[in-house]
Amino acid sequence: MKRWSLLFVLLVLSASHIFAQGSAAGETQPSPNNAVVAVSIWVNPFDAAQSLLITTEEEAGIITYDLDGKERQVLAVAGEAGQVDVRYDVMLNGKLSTLIAVGINDAPTILFYTIDPEKRELSAVGELKTTVPHAGLCLFVSPVTNRHYVFNTGGDEGIVEQYELIDDASGAITGQLQRLFPVGGETKGCTADDELNNIYVTEGDAAIWRYNGEPEAGMERSLVDSVGGNIETELEGITLYQSKGEGYLIAPDQKANRFLVYKRDNQDFVGTFTLNAASGIDEVTEPAGVSVVSAALGDAYPNGLFVTSDDANTDPDENVNFKLVSWTTIADLIAQSSPAAAMSTPEAEQQVAEKPFIVQASVETEPVPSGVDAADDAAIWIHPIDTSLSTIIATDKTDAGGLVVHNLDGSILQQVAIGAVNNVDLRYNFLLDGSLITIVAATNRTNNSLILYRVNENTRELDNVAARDIISDVKEVYGFCLYVSPKSGLYYAFINSTETGNVEQWELFDTGKGKVDAKKVREFQVGTQTEGCVADDELGFFYIGEEDVAVWKYGAEPDAGTDRTAVDTTDEKGHLTDDVEGLTLYYASQGQGYLLASSQGSSEYAVYERAENNAYLGKFIVSESDTIDGTSGTDGIDVTNASLGTQFPSGVFVAQDDSNIKPDSNQNFKLVSWNLIAQGLGLATDTTFNPRSIGSK
Numbered sequence: 001m002k003r004w005s006l007l008f009v010l011l012v013l014s015a016s017h018i019f020a021q022g023s024a025a026g027e028t029q030p031s032p033n034n035a036v037v038a039v040s041i042w043v044n045p046f047d048a049a050q051s052l053l054i055t056t057e058e059e060a061g062i063i064t065y066d067l068d069g070k071e072r073q074v075l076a077v078a079g080e081a082g083q084v085d086v087r088y089d090v091m092l093n094g095k096l097s098t099l100i101a102v103g104i105n106d107a108p109t110i111l112f113y114t115i116d117p118e119k120r121e122l123s124a125v126g127e128l129k130t131t132v133p134h135a136g137l138c139l140f141v142s143p144v145t146n147r148h149y150v151f152n153t154g155g156d157e158g159i160v161e162q163y164e165l166i167d168d169a170s171g172a173i174t175g176q177l178q179r180l181f182p183v184g185g186e187t188k189g190c191t192a193d194d195e196l197n198n199i200y201v202t203e204g205d206a207a208i209w210r211y212n213g214e215p216e217a218g219m220e221r222s223l224v225d226s227v228g229g230n231i232e233t234e235l236e237g238i239t240l241y242q243s244k245g246e247g248y249l250i251a252p253d254q255k256a257n258r259f260l261v262y263k264r265d266n267q268d269f270v271g272t273f274t275l276n277a278a279s280g281i282d283e284v285t286e287p288a289g290v291s292v293v294s295a296a297l298g299d300a301y302p303n304g305l306f307v308t309s310d311d312a313n314t315d316p317d318e319n320v321n322f323k324l325v326s327w328t329t330i331a332d333l334i335a336q337s338s339p340a341a342a343m344s345t346p347e348a349e350q351q352v353a354e355k356p357f358i359v360q361a362s363v364e365t366e367p368v369p370s371g372v373d374a375a376d377d378a379a380i381w382i383h384p385i386d387t388s389l390s391t392i393i394a395t396d397k398t399d400a401g402g403l404v405v406h407n408l409d410g411s412i413l414q415q416v417a418i419g420a421v422n423n424v425d426l427r428y429n430f431l432l433d434g435s436l437i438t439i440v441a442a443t444n445r446t447n448n449s450l451i452l453y454r455v456n457e458n459t460r461e462l463d464n465v466a467a468r469d470i471i472s473d474v475k476e477v478y479g480f481c482l483y484v485s486p487k488s489g490l491y492y493a494f495i496n497s498t499e500t501g502n503v504e505q506w507e508l509f510d511t512g513k514g515k516v517d518a519k520k521v522r523e524f525q526v527g528t529q530t531e532g533c534v535a536d537d538e539l540g541f542f543y544i545g546e547e548d549v550a551v552w553k554y555g556a557e558p559d560a561g562t563d564r565t566a567v568d569t570t571d572e573k574g575h576l577t578d579d580v581e582g583l584t585l586y587y588a589s590q591g592q593g594y595l596l597a598s599s600q601g602s603s604e605y606a607v608y609e610r611a612e613n614n615a616y617l618g619k620f621i622v623s624e625s626d627t628i629d630g631t632s633g634t635d636g637i638d639v640t641n642a643s644l645g646t647q648f649p650s651g652v653f654v655a656q657d658d659s660n661i662k663p664d665s666n667q668n669f670k671l672v673s674w675n676l677i678a679q680g681l682g683l684a685t686d687t688t689f690n691p692r693s694i695g696s697k
Contacts, residue, residue, distance in 0.1 A: 049298025271337030377636025388645025419446030
């Protein structure tokens with residue numbers, strides 16, 4: 001068995017990169033069948049020097065090795081063993097244990113094992129049947145919910161699946177499908193960042209992609225690198241080095257016999273390194289399976305260990321194997337490849353990303369009938385006598401959609417099929433034909449119009465009160481909100497457009513014949529595409545989201561002009577991730593309260609002071625419970641401070657859910673008690689202010 005070698009580092013300057021070269025410090029015994037696949041490092045909790053390499057070999061199955069490279073255990077599996085990953089502190093039969101996942105190549109199967117830390121032996125604890133054949137996998141622990149998941153990549157299928165792992169209370173692991181999304185070409189490697197909530201997937205001969213790890217996150221992704229960029233040929237494995245908030249993403253550029261390095265926090269390309277021959281250990285050729293840990297593994301690897309497969313093993317000429325490299329060597333290679341990318345010392349202050357507070361919904365509405373992107377916005381109507389009979393008036397933006405009135409238990413009270421209704425809002429105390437009514441207005445994309453309804457307080461249903469088809473001049477009506485002027489008492493509707501950023505302000509008025517009409521009194525241009533908006537009926541402000549840029553604050557009066565200030569932005573200085581979508585106001589007494597914004601790209605909700613300069617206060621997410629899933633990719637939101645009976649005595653927050661996965665169904669809306677949000681972020685709960693009083697004076 002080959003032992004330790006002298007370490008060396010060379011630098012070779014190419015036309016575009018600095019290539020750093022080093023060598024391995026150790027290697028495993030040769031593969032019994034000359035077919036190594038993948039590796040994951042298990043850190044022994046009692047004696048790190050007694051840690052193991054858990055590897056897979058196509059014919060032999062699972063093989064574990066000591067850190068000196070000696071074979072320790074062989075476990076046969078039915079089929080060819082594929083990718084492997086490890087996570088700690090997984091609940092198995094009431095006890096925190098280590099979980100090891102091993103896929104079976106080209107079969108819809110993932111096997112689960114645990115390990116006895118004293119005997120250092122693996123034993124089976126479950127099996128998961130997937131919907132697509134296995135090509136790669138990674139385990140993931142959500143930093144939001146602490147739930148455990150396994151991602152299965154489907155090879156030629158170009159599909160990735162996410163399963164929640166469940167302990168069936170007998171010590172066996174089962175899985176429930178939570179998300180399935182296409183990547184494109186052949187999917188291979190996978191690695192998860194449990195702290196930063198990122199999943200990285202290699203698309204064989206094309207790219208490295210980053211996805212959000214939460215099952216509600218949908219299919220949105222960011223490109224890390226691609227063939228034609230810094231990737232020369234083909235990718236398979238990928239691994240993540242994590243230490244004190246910093247680290248690196250490392251991927252073997254297989255045919256180029258080198259490793260690509262990216263910064264963990266922003267995925268900026270750092271450089272490359274190769275592992276050459278030295279002191280009886282040959283160079284690494286066509287690396288594929290990789291793993292790395294930052295833990296000190298005894299005297300041999302005091303700063304961590306990097307392990308890679310070697311597809312040749314030529315010194316001496318034997319079957320393929322795995323090479324072990326001290327992290328000290330890798331760190332030196334990275335520092336010399338890109339000095340600016342070297343990690344700070346452990347004593348350096350780390351910038352920790354803000355973590356949102358977690359709340360859960362207690363009610364969800366019935367799903368929309370269409371399986372496409374249909375549900376969009378909602379407005380809360382407060383019953384004048386019995387607030388437990390209040391309703392949620394929601395939109396369905398399909399051509400066969402319209403307005404849908406929900407009870408507070410989520411059931412449907414009324415459906416008004418009038419076309420592709422996008423955004424909706426309401427105001428109380430509009431004087432129509434001598435009576436004060438609740439006016440409900442919305443944008444209808446089917447005929448580019450403003451639609452107008454009233455709430456029948458006896459039936460709680462909607463009645464049409466539009467005097468005519470009120471056609472907007474914008475390219476395509478999109479976002480919408482209402483405003484009652486504290487100066488004049490007049491009612492206004494704000495309409496904005498897709499793509500153009502154009503905004504129209506219309507004055508609503510009684511025709512004298514029991515109908516409502518409108519006239520345009522103001523136009524201005526925000527910039528790029530807008531949608532979400534809300535107006536403050538006491539303080540006289542109009543807020544609008546420019547989806548890729550910012551939340552802007554304008555004057556809401558028709559003569560306010562175009563002066564504006566940015567409340568928050570989507571750039572590195574802001575707290576929002578594009579798109580900026582729904583906006584809403586929580587009213588409290590004496591001009592207090594909060595502005596809330598849907599940060600669609602991060603599936604979070606940002607909270608700001610309503611008064612003065614709209615100081616940022618924090619953010620929250622709606623996470624899954626045992627019976628109701630969380631929200632993701634939210635469009636419209638609404639909130640009220642009003643006590644809505646025993647179900648929501650402190651008010652309620654309503655959010656559209658783009659991906660309704662528990663159970664798997666069409667889009668809908670989730671209802672969250674305001675008290676949960678207030679307690680988590682240290683916000684006020686004020687049920688004394690009456691939202692129905694606006695416009696009554």
